Amino acid sequence: TYNITRPKGYNVSFHTNPEMEKHHFGQTHPMKPWRLTLTKSLVTSYGMSFAMDNYVARAATYEELNMFHSNDYLDYLGTAPAEDTPRDVDTDKEVKYNLGGSDCPLFYGLYDYCSMSAGGSLDAARKICAKQSDIAVSWGGGLHHAKRSEASGFCYINDIVLAILQLLRCFPRVLYIDIDVHHGDGVEEAFFSTDRVMTVSFHKYQPEVFFPGTGGLEDNGPKSEHNPGAHHAINVPLNDGITDEQYEWLFQSIIGQVNERFRPSAIALQCGADSLAGDRLGRFNLQVQGHAACVNFCKKLGIPMIIFGGGGYTPRNVARAWAFETAIAIDCQDKIDPVIPMHTPWRDHFHHETLFPTLEQILGEPRANKNTQKRLQDMVQHVTEQLRFVNF
Ligand code: VJV
Ligand code: CA
Ligand code: ZN
Numbered sequence: 001t002y003n004i005t006r007p008k009g010y011n012v013s014f015h016t017n018p019e020m021e022k023h024h025f026g027q028t029h030p031m032k033p034w035r036l037t038l039t040k041s042l043v044t045s046y047g048m049s050f051a052m053d054n055y056v057a058r059a060a061t062y063e064e065l066n067m068f069h070s071n072d073y074l075d076y077l078g079t080a081p082a083e084d085t086p087r088d089v090d091t092d093k094e095v096k097y098n099l100g101g102s103d104c105p106l107f108y109g110l111y112d113y114c115s116m117s118a119g120g121s122l123d124a125a126r127k128i129c130a131k132q133s134d135i136a137v138s139w140g141g142g143l144h145h146a147k148r149s150e151a152s153g154f155c156y157i158n159d160i161v162l163a164i165l166q167l168l169r170c171f172p173r174v175l176y177i178d179i180d181v182h183h184g185d186g187v188e189e190a191f192f193s194t195d196r197v198m199t200v201s202f203h204k205y206q207p208e209v210f211f212p213g214t215g216g217l218e219d220n221g222p223k224s225e226h227n228p229g230a231h232h233a234i235n236v237p238l239n240d241g242i243t244d245e246q247y248e249w250l251f252q253s254i255i256g257q258v259n260e261r262f263r264p265s266a267i268a269l270q271c272g273a274d275s276l277a278g279d280r281l282g283r284f285n286l287q288v289q290g291h292a293a294c295v296n297f298c299k300k301l302g303i304p305m306i307i308f309g310g311g312g313y314t315p316r317n318v319a320r321a322w323a324f325e326t327a328i329a330i331d332c333q334d335k336i337d338p339v340i341p342m343h344t345p346w347r348d349h350f351h352h353e354t355l356f357p358t359l360e361q362i363l364g365e366p367r368a369n370k371n372t373q374k375r376l377q378d379m380v381q382h383v384t385e386q387l388r389f390v391n392f
Contacts (some may be wrong), residue, residue, distance in 0.1 A: 012137065038346055046327070077151075080100070084107075121160065134305070141160065180271075180311045182272065182274070257387055320357075
């Protein structure tokens with residue numbers, strides 16, 4: 001058995017809602033809320049629950065969602081009937097709000113699903129503000145593409161923006177970091193005009209080919225004359241096949257510098273697991289170890305932090321990464337046996353029976369690495385130059 005104890009000198013809170021996990025985007029849609037059940041199953045069977053404060057996330061209220069989203073959008077989101085029930089289609093509104101397409105379907109219970117995702121992230125932010133938690137975990141959040149009045153890329157409500165708005169009530173500066181394979185466009189855009197939030201996204205970048213097509217190296221926030229938010233967006237555009245070694249080097253060089261220049265008082269870290277090797281939508285060669293090293297690096301900065309979920313379309317890999325990252329949060333990563341506990345529910349989903357399968361086990365043949373060391377060094381150089389404009 002495992003002897004997982006509470007971390008020394010700080011507190012971790014874990015925010016989930018089993019009701020959220022029961023929702024379905026549709027038979028073959030890549031987003032599977034059930035991956036949260038699989039994650040929870042690993043967290044519990046390793047005995048990690050005893051080392052954290054566990055909260056059932058409540059649903060966010062309309063007023064809370066309204067802190068970022070517009071009334072007309074929320075009203076439609078709350079009343080739009082599910083696509084598989086007989087309904088009067090309001091095509092104009094669906095087009096306007098990007099609802100009901102194949103990426104953002106109108107499924108049964110959609111509004112409840114969205115408000116629970118946001119509720120978990122808002123609870124996480126409130127625990128951090130109240131100093132009752134030092135690291136707050138919201139795996140059901142991380143939906144970084146949602147805009148004020150528009151759904152986008154499987155995201156309807158931007159729980160991250162809502163949580164950061166909450167953090168800004170008690171902290172002068174918030175650093176947002178996004179390791180999902182997609183560009184964190186919704187969060188970046190929401191804070192384009194403030195110097196109190198710096199956003200940093202690492203992502204695959206190939207406009208016209210890979211969603212959402214934004215987030216080039218030179219996109220650092222609107223450079224209009226009186227915009228305090230200029231230079232406060234950092235983008236790290238990557239090619240297919242990046243490895244743990246390269247990613248860790250890049251992440252530590254960039255976040256290390258950003259931390260020194262911007263001096264954040266809180267961190268919001270989106271841990272989209274679609275940047276892992278073998279993801280159904282992803283293109284990278286990251287392993288659980290490399291992905292989790294980013295979480296560990298941020299933790300060691302010793303700044304209050306919210307950890308969000310996000311993308312991740314091969315559920316067994318998502319569960320492995322998020323369970324191991326939970327272990328890092330509670331500082332028990334060295335006590336974790338790589339062999340998945342025998343009594344883990346759905347243990348047969350984790351073929352190879354380990355938390356850390358090799359690249360060969362995950363992929364057979366690793367994806368060709370199209371990232372040159374020279375290009376990565378140039379990107380770090382560009383970030384260094386951008387940060388000269390940043391003075392806290
Ligand atoms: O690339 C796109 C947009 C299209 C139009 C819609 N078709 C289905 C795909 C091309 C241009 N959308 C992306 C959205 C990715 C969202 C990522 C979200 C996150 O991880 O960053 C945060 C949670 C995309 N890529 C792949 C798909 N959509 C996709 C959608 C499906 C699908 C297969 C792939 C929707 C339904 C079904 N299969 C049945
Ligand atoms: Ca990203
Ligand atoms: Zn993604």
